[in-house]
Amino acid sequence: MREEGTLRVKTGLAEMLKGGVIMDVTSADQARIAEEAGACAVMALERVPADIRKEGGVARMADPEKIVEIQETVSIPVMAKARIGHFVEAQILEALDVDYIDESEVLTPADESHHINKWKFKVPFVCGATGLGEALRRINEGAAMIRTKGEAGTGNVVEAVRHMRTIMGEIRSLSSMNEDELFRAAKDYQAPYELVAWVAEHGALPVVNFSAGGIATPADAALMMQLGADGVFVGSGIFKSADPSARAKAIVEATTHYQDPSALARVSRGLGDAMPGLEIGAMRPEELIQHRGW
């Protein structure tokens, strides 16, 4: 008897990715570079977030042709993004046998009030969150992995830090609450009481939590790990830098040796220019994509 698509199998793959770096790639060549640099998975997409930001227009699921090409090139897990609420894109990605679907705010949302019902799928989902309530709502909808959103395509880690600190702080505060307060917290977080109580008891999310959105250097990756991330997603940070291969390797090493400053100093040397990056404070509110998702 074999049972496929169980919650344990879905969350289990995320457990195996921990301590690793998941890299955005837009071609088979980039996927090969990522794998050779030690990525624990790749995210196949049409354009990296920095280009989506620059070029504008509706950002959709990647061309299946491209996804298959990447799957045929690498042996590590291949993830792909679907638009928030676009369950047919998710059905297509499942039919393509991708290893994980990212229901992502980086793409243009397809539904402004409903996320995908992720329980209906055998393939596991990762979803973005800016705080604990959002993370628990996604888990309640069937997400088997969470990533803090940060602000994708900026090369600026400040929002990633804000979201990770928010979630970790909210978890710590739940842990000190009594039952009466937990009932109240569940209402505030708009999340089921059972999930809130679980987090309070265990002092952790019930699924793996990666960091994303703005990581551009080995130091950024180690910063997010020290703040409590289980691993990191790097989007534009690698292939928008001067030397993607060297930077990718350095970020992989930094994510493993995140507690060792001398190792971080060694891997950070001579990587060439990082992606230019954007100042969040100078952006118009409508340019921020972290507010997509509800």
Add this chain to the structure above:
Amino acid sequence: MLCDLRSSFSIVAGSALPVVAGVGGSKPERLAEERPRIGVLALQGAFREHLRMLAELGAPAREVRVPGDLEGLEGLVIPGGESTTMGLLMETGGLLAPLREFVVKHPVLGTCAGLIMLARETVDGEQPLLGVMDVTVRRNAFGRQNRSFEGSVELSLNPDSCEGFHGIFIRAPWVERAGPDVEVIARLDDRIVGVRQDRMIGVAFHPELGHDTRLHAYFLESVAAVRR
């Protein structure tokens, strides 16, 4: 048989409790009953789950990231994760040679990617391996994530026993070829999913994601046996 094994280990672990150690702690024979010094390779993957399971069995373990972390250890767990990532990090971190030297001398338990790292070769392609076990493994043999599953494994840790073990298989490998010195300890539908050679144990599934501690207890028993 297995239950005996488990209870015999818990006696070893129980005697290491501080309250017992305080009584006659200076006698030389007490040293032999100290907690086993176990390491879990922590380059990437599900190492925390192994640490938790070992702690539950009374053997709190240490994370191993650099060659120096291996010093004084009596046993090592190589966890699941991405074997290409782990292999590259072993290579860049100068861990391949020290790990090879360690695992031929001491008990080691490899799960999933850990099994791949122990293997002499993989069917598909080149990647850095420890290459210490005479087996050929096929990576992602059962398929992509949609084919990941939970299922019952036939486990025989002793020649005269065969028991069920609930196995969690995630993009799991299987053993395609096992050399003459390799003993098959786990099967799933005639596929080899667990092997032992000398003091090395490798399984294709993830006992650390469940609550069944038999394989970890078995590994700790082989650490205890070396000490005796």
